[in-house]
Amino acid sequence: MRGGKLCHSYSIFPCQEHKMPKFMKKSLLILIASAASTWVFADSPKEQIHYLEQSRATAHEFMQSLGRKLKSLLETADTENAIIVCKQIAPAMAADYSKDGWIVKRVSLKSRNKSMGVPDTWERRELEGFDRHHLSGEPTDELEMSAIVDEADGLWFRYLKAIPTQPMCLQCHGKAEDMPDGVKAILAHEYPNDDAINYSVGEIRGAISIKRQISAHE
Secondary structure, three states, X not given: OOOOOOOOXXXXXXXXXXXXXXXXXXXXXOEEEOXXXXXXXXXXXXXXXXXXXXXXXXXXXXXXXXXXXXXXXHHHOOHHHHHHHHHHHHHHHHHHHOOOOEEEEEEOOOOOOOXXXXXXXXXXXXXXXXXXHHHOOOOOOOOEEEEEEEEOOEEEEEEEEEEEOOHHHHHHHOOHHHOOHHHHHHHHHHXXXXXXXXXXXXXXXXXXXXXXXXXXXX
């Protein structure tokens, strides 16, 4: 697990953003973030470890399932029709996974669906950190972040798993100049405020965001 920006009096590592010693990279990092974005190291009870393991499994299953469905669509239909179907499939899958107290969604710094893909403050900060990792040349397929965040209504377990851009994603997320006119027309119609283009393979296209409330403020 990769750490957050640990720069305050309760930090356990020097102020080096999203960096950890190699032997710690796979360990659990559970953090508490105050409203002022101060990070402190917290205990790691079994329940929180379970949340992390469950979130990892959910993110993996979600992306594998979505990837299979999109691949099948692109093999049986043209990209234009696949875009229309994908607009329905991805949100429906997120809704199916959002049960038993869990909230699952996809977010991006360059979102396509503005009604559900815009990141909150915590998600945005971590996505920006993921981008810095990518720009530094690090592999992006294992980037993740886990934290306990103090929000307005209570403490929440948060998890974010990066979604690297795959070759097949470029059909509707690639460079605008490389897209067929039909694809650009469908995107303009279905997503008039679309920002999710001009990606290259390996870039962070977004992330799976998973959260669950731990306790409510009194």
